Amino acid sequence: MARSIVSALAVAIGLAAAGLAPAAQAAETKTSEPRACPDGLPKDARCFAGQDASGAFYWIAVPANWNGTLVVHAHGGPRTGKPALDDEIEDLQRFAVMVQEGYAWAGSTYRRGGYGVRMAAEDTDNLRKLFWAEFGKPKRTILHGQSWGGNVAAKASELYAYDADGGKNYDGVLLTSGVLAGGTRAYAFRADLRAVYQYYCANHPRPDEPAYPLWRGLPADSKMTRAELKSRVQACTGVDSPAAQRTPEQQRRLSNILAATGVAERQLQSHLAWATFLFQDLVQHRLDGRNPFDNAEVRYRGTTDDKALNAGVQRFSADPAAVTRLAYDADLTGQIALPTLTVHGIDDPVASVRHEAAYRDVVAAAGRSQLLVQTFVDEAEHSQLATPQYAALLRALSAWIETGEKPTPAGVDRLCREHDVTGEGCRFKPDYTPKPLER
Numbered sequence: 001m002a003r004s005i006v007s008a009l010a011v012a013i014g015l016a017a018a019g020l021a022p023a024a025q026a027a028e029t030k031t032s033e034p035r036a037c038p039d040g041l042p043k044d045a046r047c048f049a050g051q052d053a054s055g056a057f058y059w060i061a062v063p064a065n066w067n068g069t070l071v072v073h074a075h076g077g078p079r080t081g082k083p084a085l086d087d088e089i090e091d092l093q094r095f096a097v098m099v100q101e102g103y104a105w106a107g108s109t110y111r112r113g114g115y116g117v118r119m120a121a122e123d124t125d126n127l128r129k130l131f132w133a134e135f136g137k138p139k140r141t142i143l144h145g146q147s148w149g150g151n152v153a154a155k156a157s158e159l160y161a162y163d164a165d166g167g168k169n170y171d172g173v174l175l176t177s178g179v180l181a182g183g184t185r186a187y188a189f190r191a192d193l194r195a196v197y198q199y200y201c202a203n204h205p206r207p208d209e210p211a212y213p214l215w216r217g218l219p220a221d222s223k224m225t226r227a228e229l230k231s232r233v234q235a236c237t238g239v240d241s242p243a244a245q246r247t248p249e250q251q252r253r254l255s256n257i258l259a260a261t262g263v264a265e266r267q268l269q270s271h272l273a274w275a276t277f278l279f280q281d282l283v284q285h286r287l288d289g290r291n292p293f294d295n296a297e298v299r300y301r302g303t304t305d306d307k308a309l310n311a312g313v314q315r316f317s318a319d320p321a322a323v324t325r326l327a328y329d330a331d332l333t334g335q336i337a338l339p340t341l342t343v344h345g346i347d348d349p350v351a352s353v354r355h356e357a358a359y360r361d362v363v364a365a366a367g368r369s370q371l372l373v374q375t376f377v378d379e380a381e382h383s384q385l386a387t388p389q390y391a392a393l394l395r396a397l398s399a400w401i402e403t404g405e406k407p408t409p410a411g412v413d414r415l416c417r418e419h420d421v422t423g424e425g426c427r428f429k430p431d432y433t434p435k436p437l438e439r
Helices: 002-018 023-028 085-094 096-100 117-135 148-160 188-201 226-237 248-261 265-286 306-312 320-330 354-365 387-403 409-418
Strands: 033-035 046-051 057-062 069-074 104-108 140-146 172-176 340-345 372-377
Touching: 046 085, 057 085, 057 117, 069 117, 069 148, 085 096, 085 104, 096 104, 096 387, 104 117, 117 140, 117 148, 117 320, 140 148, 140 387, 148 172, 148 340, 172 387, 188 226, 188 248, 188 265, 188 306, 226 248, 226 265, 248 265, 265 320, 340 354, 340 387, 354 372, 372 387, 372 409, 387 409
Parallel strands: 069 104, 069 140, 140 172, 172 340, 340 372
Antiparallel strands: 033 046, 046 057, 057 104
């Protein structure tokens, strides 16, 4: 089997390099073109890039010592800009350990920017099909999702685990720092942030600007930039300045905003940007201007004057039609059919570790807990955890696929410690259990 994979790969590489892709394939997608691999990948790895028939750009990396397993990667975000060919380089470098460990890697930009879990899941599976067509069917195919891509990959595993004839499209799923509570629950805290921030700062919008419901993110014709938003947040809270340089009023506002919302200080700017530009895309371009957010009954606590905040904060109620549409697109059923392994930083400041509790519960309700193993690490990072941990997770998932023996968090920790060649250390907490996701 390994020899046939290598042979197919060699043939496909030769065809791509010569520009001689089969006619039927060329009609479906532009042939992958060889590209210089970015820094951080093995020197003898081969890289390819291209654009599929739906318009999504992609990058592929194949190590010289390929172990026959393909990792299909779903990136986070969602990115709101127009996709470009080299957008996936950052993800490839972030997860270069996978190529270093002998796995082939493929990542798609998705066909467009903006929200759309089912769209992104389809584009992720399209890349799996493209790789199989150009490079031959691998020994195994693993679906990997990072951050919002965790939502994408989890949805893709529900929709595309098997083909119409019952054959496996994927053999296992790895979800890292995943947004796994589903679309209708994942962004509620950012809606709270918009309301609380506006109560204290009153500059988004300013009094001399047209008013609008905060759940819209921005008016459709707004020209606001991220730099302008950042300037407004800085003026109100001084968040980008050392605490000693903030005015007492800035510090009071900042402390109250963080206390009422639970947002980490270092993530205030980014969360407010999501609650502005992503909300604008989600509400106005994906939900026909309807509101999926609700803070009508939320009671904000922990500030210097909770009563005044709760009396004065902007309130809004969700449109059931918007909630239904968002749930269809992005909520998860828990109907998993493949071995699924997750990892999450306990103090993740972007996607709360409590997303794992939400996913655990929905999988349990579907009666599929035997296919889910969740691990947790003592880190306060989101985008990239310690490198040896990813290698251990892939080893554990591969062994689970091959032997059918379900791994344990303690076992993943041992694998990490046994194979940590980087010296970064392993921070797994085998006995940790996240609390439920609540507002």
